Amino acid sequence: MIDVSTLTLKEIVNSLEKKEFSAEELVLAYQKRINDVDEDLNSVLEVSPTAQDDAKKIDKARISGKSLGKLAGVPILLKDNMMVQGWGNTSASQILEGHKSIYNATVVERLKTEGAILLGRTNMDEFAMGSSTETSHFGPTKNPWDKKRVPGGSSGGSAVAVAAGLAPIALGSDTGGSIRQPASLCGVVGLKPTYGRVSRYGLMAMASSLDQIGPFARTVEDVAFLMSTIEGKDPKDATSVELEDTSVPELINPSVDGMKIGIPKEYFLKGMDKDVKKLVMNAVAELEKGGAKVEEISMPHTGYALATYYIIMPCEASSNLGRYDGLRYGYHSTGNSLAETYSLSRGEGFGPEVKRRIMLGSYALSAGYYDAYYRKALKVRSLIKQDFDEAFKHVDAIVTPTSPSIAWKLGEKFGDPLTMYLSDIYTITANLATVPAMSLPCGFSKDMPVGLQLMGRPFDENTLYRIGMYYQNVTEWHKRTPE
Amino acid sequence: MTLTIDEVKNIAKLARLHLTDTEIEQYKEQLSSILDYVAKLQEVNTDDVPELQHALGISNVFRDDVEEQSDESTRKSAIKNFSNNNGDLLEVQSVFGRNENL
Numbered sequence: 001m002i003d004v005s006t007l008t009l010k011e012i013v014n015s016l017e018k019k020e021f022s023a024e025e026l027v028l029a030y031q032k033r034i035n036d037v038d039e040d041l042n043s044v045l046e047v048s049p050t051a052q053d054d055a056k057k058i059d060k061a062r063i064s065g066k067s068l069g070k071l072a073g074v075p076i077l078l079k080d081n082m083m084v085q086g087w088g089n090t091s092a093s094q095i096l097e098g099h100k101s102i103y104n105a106t107v108v109e110r111l112k113t114e115g116a117i118l119l120g121r122t123n124m125d126e127f128a129m130g131s132s133t134e135t136s137h138f139g140p141t142k143n144p145w146d147k148k149r150v151p152g153g154s155s156g157g158s159a160v161a162v163a164a165g166l167a168p169i170a171l172g173s174d175t176g177g178s179i180r181q182p183a184s185l186c187g188v189v190g191l192k193p194t195y196g197r198v199s200r201y202g203l204m205a206m207a208s209s210l211d212q213i214g215p216f217a218r219t220v221e222d223v224a225f226l227m228s229t230i231e232g233k234d235p236k237d238a239t240s241v242e243l244e245d246t247s248v249p250e251l252i253n254p255s256v257d258g259m260k261i262g263i264p265k266e267y268f269l270k271g272m273d274k275d276v277k278k279l280v281m282n283a284v285a286e287l288e289k290g291g292a293k294v295e296e297i298s299m300p301h302t303g304y305a306l307a308t309y310y311i312i313m314p315c316e317a318s319s320n321l322g323r324y325d326g327l328r329y330g331y332h333s334t335g336n337s338l339a340e341t342y343s344l345s346r347g348e349g350f351g352p353e354v355k356r357r358i359m360l361g362s363y364a365l366s367a368g369y370y371d372a373y374y375r376k377a378l379k380v381r382s383l384i385k386q387d388f389d390e391a392f393k394h395v396d397a398i399v400t401p402t403s404p405s406i407a408w409k410l411g412e413k414f415g416d417p418l419t420m421y422l423s424d425i426y427t428i429t430a431n432l433a434t435v436p437a438m439s440l441p442c443g444f445s446k447d448m449p450v451g452l453q454l455m456g457r458p459f460d461e462n463t464l465y466r467i468g469m470y471y472q473n474v475t476e477w478h479k480r481t482p483e
Numbered sequence: 484m485t486l487t488i489d490e491v492k493n494i495a496k497l498a499r500l501h502l503t504d505t506e507i508e509q510y511k512e513q514l515s516s517i518l519d520y521v522a523k524l525q526e527v528n529t530d531d532v533p534e535l536q537h538a539l540g541i542s543n544v545f546r547d548d549v550e551e552q553s554d555e556s557t558r559k560s561a562i563k564n565f566s567n568n569n570g571d572l573l574e575v576q577s578v579f580g581r582n583e584n585l
Contacts, residue, residue, distance in 0.1 A: 102560040196539065238544035307521040318498060325499075327575060332566035338576040339499070347501030352509075355500055359491070359510055360517060362498040373521070378534035380527050385535050417513055418520060432535075458539070 002029040005165035006481055009074060009222035012168055016062070016073045023055035023062075023073030027117055030075050034120075034166050043141045043151075043160035045080055046088065047120040054117050070229055072115030077161050077170040080121040081128055081204040082213070084108050091204045092136035093126045095349030096330040105202020106234045107171060107213055114229045119167055122157030126351045127321065128178055128206045130154050131423045134414050135353045142410070143186060144482040145448050149407040152182030155216070159186040162216045163482060169226050170216045175206050176309055177402075177427025179214045180439035184402035184451025187441045187480065189468070190216050191223050192427075194458045195434035196241040198227075199234030207316035208239075210309075210431040218478055220440060220468030224252065227461065243459065252462060254469035257291030261467075262395035266302035267426060273405050275445035280401045283442040283452045283471065287399075290470055297395060299387040302429060304380050309428040310421060311364055311377035318361025324349065356417060381432050388433040392457045397467055400426050402439040402451035430455050438464045441477040449477075484522065485515045 002021050015021055031047055038044050048054075058073040078084065081091040083101040085108075090096040104112070111118065125135040133141040133156025141156040143149040144164040151160045155172025159182035162170050172179040174192035183190025191214045198213045205211060215226040233242040263284065268277060288294050326332045326345020333344040350358070364373035391398060404425060413420045430437035435455055442452035452471075456464045472478050491511045495502045502510070553561075567574040 099564055100560060102557050102564065196541070235546065238546075239541065241539060241541070301527070304524060304527055307524050310517060311521050311524070327566045327573075329564040338578055340501075341576060342499040343496075343501040346499055350500070352506075355502070355506070356510060356513060358498050358500060359494050360514055363486075363490075363494045363514065363518075366494070366497060372525075375534060376524050376529060377521075379529035379532040380524050382532050382535040383527065383529070418516055421517075 001032065002026060004029045004033055004168075007165070007168050008218050009168045009225060010219070012074055013071075019062075023058045023117060024052060026073065027051050027055040027075055027119065030119060030167060037164060038166060040147055041142050041144055041160050041164060042139055043123055043157040043164065044077065044166060045092070045121050045123050045138055045157070048087070048118055051075065051117050051119050058115055058117070069114030069116075070225075071111065073117060074115070074169070075117045075119040075167050076111060077119050077122050077158060077167040078108070079124050079155050079158050079170070079172045081124060081173060082108060082171060083202040083204070084118060084121070087121060089121065089204070090137070091127045092124045092138055093350065093354065094137045094331055095324050095346070098331075099329040103202065106199035106236055107230045108202060110230050116229075122155070122161055122170060124157055125154035125353070127204065127317070127354050128154040128173055128175060129317070129353045129357055131177070131181060131420050132413065133157065133182070134410065135351055137351060140410055143407045145187065146407070148409055149448070150185070150410055152185035152403070152407060154178040154182075156182045158216050159183050159188055159190065162186075162188045162218065165481065168217065169222060171213055171230075172216055173203055173211055173213050174431065175210045176313060176431050177424045179216065180402050180427050180437060180451070180453060181424065183216060183439040184453075185407040185449065187449030187477075187482075188216055188218055189220055189223050189438065189440045189478065190214065191227065191438045191461070191464070192430060192436065193227065193231065193461060194436045195431075196239050197231050197243065197436070197459065197461070199237040199240045201234055201236035205320040207313040208320060209316060210313060220438070220465055220472055223438070224461075224465040241459070252465050252469060254466055254473055255290065256287050256467055256470045259292045259397070259463075259467065260395040261287055261292050261294045262297035262391050262398045263294060264297050264299045264302065264391070264398060264400060266299050267400040273445070276401045276403075276405065276450055279443035279445065279450045280399065280452055284399055286471060286474060287467065290474065295395065297391050297398070299391060299429075301380065301383045301387050305384055305429045305432055306421065306425055308377045308380045308384065308432060309424070310360070311373050312381065312432075314357040314361035315365050315374045316361070318358045318365065321354070321358055353417070384429060385433040388435055388455075396456070396463050398455040400453045400455070402426060402453040406445050406448035406450060426453060434458060436461045436464055438468060440468050440471065441480075442475075443477055444480070484518050486511050486518070
């Protein structure tokens, strides 16, 4: 059987083209690996029963010489908040128990068109609300580097699956860091694209003005390649944008010579984790060696980002989660009146973190508070965006840590919402400012991975790919695997 | 800022969330501390600052208002997802009742 544990997307595409193995063999090998190692990790909620047949069809088409998509025969895992027709997608919530998705998300349609094999759905924080994958109704996912530690969240299942070699690539969603932070804590690459680059149609909505779908992979090259298959305007998502220049990863020149890199002083505060700081600055030094010009910059509104986020996100979430009424799908608890049925179904069906955010959002949006909270937050959000606009007049990319710390122990921050929220402090600004941001491995502290975050101009993912590819060409961190 | 138990109960009612007494007590503490934290936004002068929504400032995206039929299996699956159905009919409790406690 094929050893799939360290295969990259690029290697798989090459091997399938050369017929070194078949798509069916590949699927069987990944399914076996999931069976063998995921019982402890709990990263995959369900393996698709049709994956093997889907792979067989691709193999047949290949043999008969038909033209194939860019991802023909490549297995991929999807976070459980992306709809696949016929799948029991739940967003890891009890309230969607028994729900069957009746249509495909646009990213799913695009992956299928390119011949990707949908391998299964991954664990996550309930409705993507959390930073540790501990709020899942189906139990926490464990970090493959140390199973006593969290994988980060909310796309913890997808990050762990790629880190542990259960799939070469996976999709997650990122509202305040939910792709980049688990990528950082698990030692893989994760990208939150510019808001509007990838369609959100068929993604169970949390905060509509912040949510973006994005990829996980071991290499930046794979991330860029996967992005080229899912991005672009979709008539079903009015916020998606026609891209002038869809990236062609093979043409990206991985050189940083002459590039200007900004280091925002507000992200490197006294008292920050020394190892994290050292590893990020080592990475910056590596970019300097390649000819990049590094300068300190200031983004004065950074300190208000978390507060802004914790108003906008719960407001939008409380509105989006209004659709879970106990009637249309999933969990149902009958009360004496319709209002009581809503209230019981929601009270019993949602977990504590989801209810906390619905409460917070409902309060902030309630009569008399809208101006003081939501409208105020949208204005501060503009100021945060202006910090980025100003910075990008002088620099091509911004470098920061992805997470203030390495992965923490399971349960450590679980009872303390505000401390948990603080773990998103470096990632939420990119969502608020709508800019692209990528995390990639830049070393280890106490044998746990540390991530480097690159942020770029809106719709300029290519610059992030260039820097990331260059960095991965001159370093080996991304080649380390757990166990 | 400290929320009262009654305020928490009222938010829960607005949000259609049945909460236990323990949950109400917990959320009172937790929401109060989160609201204390987010209050720091009031320090920021936002006079004449616009509200931000989209990177490209997109607003009012129009499309033709045409009806699209779903296929039969999609229609059936949607009905099957519903909590109570009687054939093609979806059953819900009465919206307006005599002793309705809304």
